[in-house]
Amino acid sequence: MFKYILYADDSTLSTKFHETELDTKVKLINIELKRIYQWLCANKISINKEKTKFMVFSYNKNIKVSRIKIGPNLIAETNFVKFLGIYIDRHLTFKHHISEISLKISRSVGLLYKLNKFLPQKILKMLYSSLVHPYLLYGVEAWFGTFKNQTNKIFVLQKKAIRAINNLEYNDHTNNYFKSNNILKLQDLYNIQCCKYIYQLLNMNVDFEMSETLNNNLNIHNHNTRMREMLNSVNVKKTRSKNNILHNGVQIWNSLPNELQNLNSYYRFKNKSKKFYHGRY
Numbered sequence: 001m002f003k004y005i006l007y008a009d010d011s012t013l014s015t016k017f018h019e020t021e022l023d024t025k026v027k028l029i030n031i032e033l034k035r036i037y038q039w040l041c042a043n044k045i046s047i048n049k050e051k052t053k054f055m056v057f058s059y060n061k062n063i064k065v066s067r068i069k070i071g072p073n074l075i076a077e078t079n080f081v082k083f084l085g086i087y088i089d090r091h092l093t094f095k096h097h098i099s100e101i102s103l104k105i106s107r108s109v110g111l112l113y114k115l116n117k118f119l120p121q122k123i124l125k126m127l128y129s130s131l132v133h134p135y136l137l138y139g140v141e142a143w144f145g146t147f148k149n150q151t152n153k154i155f156v157l158q159k160k161a162i163r164a165i166n167n168l169e170y171n172d173h174t175n176n177y178f179k180s181n182n183i184l185k186l187q188d189l190y191n192i193q194c195c196k197y198i199y200q201l202l203n204m205n206v207d208f209e210m211s212e213t214l215n216n217n218l219n220i221h222n223h224n225t226r227m228r229e230m231l232n233s234v235n236v237k238k239t240r241s242k243n244n245i246l247h248n249g250v251q252i253w254n255s256l257p258n259e260l261q262n263l264n265s266y267y268r269f270k271n272k273s274k275k276f277y278h279g280r281y
Helices: 015-042 095-115 121-131 133-137 148-165 175-180 186-203 245-254 266-278
Strands: 003-007 053-057 080-083 086-089
Touching (some): 053 080, 095 133, 095 148, 133 186, 148 186, 186 245, 186 266
Parallel strands (some): 003 053
Antiparallel strands (some): 080 086
């Protein structure tokens, strides 16, 4: 399945300029797709035209694109696509992904409520780890960085799961039970995943291009300030771009104590960062 992406920066969306630029990009894509189709035919490979889609990414505008073809087949435009288990939409709101995992988590929460009358808490926690936690953790670095009114739906379901595990009333507070059950809140799951990524960029050379964008304040100026060891926030043009993992990750990393930041073992960093966030409940 081929997926083509056109990125449109909203800051340049004056109609005349944008239409000309977009038409040029579409022509270029069609030329490249023609070459791809020739290669496919030469190697006797066919594509499923029903699964071949394209999507234009833009924060706010709905941009109309002229026809994109591969061979005799027109490629249909789509508003969202499932990629590696995550639903990505054209406006990067992750509404479709959150709706999907909300449905799956709510079913599991309902199951926990039915079983909490018959099973001990230890087994209910194991069911939570198997049926709920994976949906909270997978890809959280991407989809959690969206509007809070969207991600709050998932946190509400997580609190319902905690109430089901501990056989609480529907309006009981859950903060102490997160701590006693050794379960991290959704926000802290996101914080830890971001911190792990920043740690890998700084110490494990996992992504050279991304790690090159990270600088501490000491590399920017020579002033001996108390924040000289902190990472400098990555500049972004759009307010919504601040939700990306690199921008949020730097801010979350800077909020960690120095003893965590300076650990020389990734395994110890993971364990101690979890204890750090649990200790704040």
